[in-house]
Amino acid sequence: KQEVTQIPAALSVPEGENLVLNCSFTDSAIYNLQWFRQDPGKGLTSLLLIQSSQREQTSGRLNASLDKSSGRSTLYIAASQPGDSATYLCAVVKAGFQKLVFGTGTRLLVSP
Amino acid sequence: EAQVTQNPRYLITVTGKKLTVTCSQNMNHEYMSWYRQDPGLGLRQIYYSMNVEVTDKGDVPEGYKVSRKEKRNFPLILESPSPNQTSLYFCASRQSWATSNQPQHFGDGTRLSIL
Numbered sequence: 001k002q003e004v005t006q007i008p009a010a011l012s013v014p015e016g017e018n019l020v021l022n023c024s025f026t027d028s029a030i031y032n033l034q035w036f037r038q039d040p041g042k043g044l045t046s047l048l049l050i051q052s053s054q055r056e057q058t059s060g061r062l063n064a065s066l067d068k069s070s071g072r073s074t075l076y077i078a079a080s081q082p083g084d085s086a087t088y089l090c091a092v093v094k095a096g097f098q099k100l101v102f103g104t105g106t107r108l109l110v111s112p
Numbered sequence: 113e114a115q116v117t118q119n120p121r122y123l124i125t126v127t128g129k130k131l132t133v134t135c136s137q138n139m140n141h142e143y144m145s146w147y148r149q150d151p152g153l154g155l156r157q158i159y160y161s162m163n164v165e166v167t168d169k170g171d172v173p174e175g176y177k178v179s180r181k182e183k184r185n186f187p188l189i190l191e192s193p194s195p196n197q198t199s200l201y202f203c204a205s206r207q208s209w210a211t212s213n214q215p216q217h218f219g220d221g222t223r224l225s226i227l
Binding site for chain 1: 116143145147152153154155156157160162168170171202204209213214215216217218219220221
């Protein structure tokens, strides 16, 4: 059974810091991995999607990497801003299955 | 604007009173699914649909029904709601499951409280 773990569960940093969020999964036979952002009272916004054949994806200040063999992904946020405060979720699609398996998220607070 | 729309956003109701949460997407997506989000458990899939008239169970389907009569709509039905179905529900859609480079789009969520 695929399990997804995110560490840390919560993170508080001052504005301007670069930070890394971690995601690990137990079964390396994945189809893709997706990072989401969830704001309070809102749905999930897709940030980055990495296919199983890719090593990383970048969008603006965000960079996500994937190491399938070790079952790990990281989300790097450069020059953090208060507007980055949210819960960040990673999710994997296991090959042959029709669902996302989510981690429980990292709650990020960026202070001015 | 491309979006997934859920209604209602909030609902408080009582045990046993049938309810339907609607979900509609305007992107002509083939694949749609429902998730519930609970503290400490994360998001878990309830049901999914790969296309019109094609639905299947996810991880936690007990107590729920779905239908997919039209491509754009995928309602979630609770025939006899119970307190353990109190949760935050999300509908999601994706163009198709055939390719791996397409993200899922989520609605803003429906918070259900069953008393």
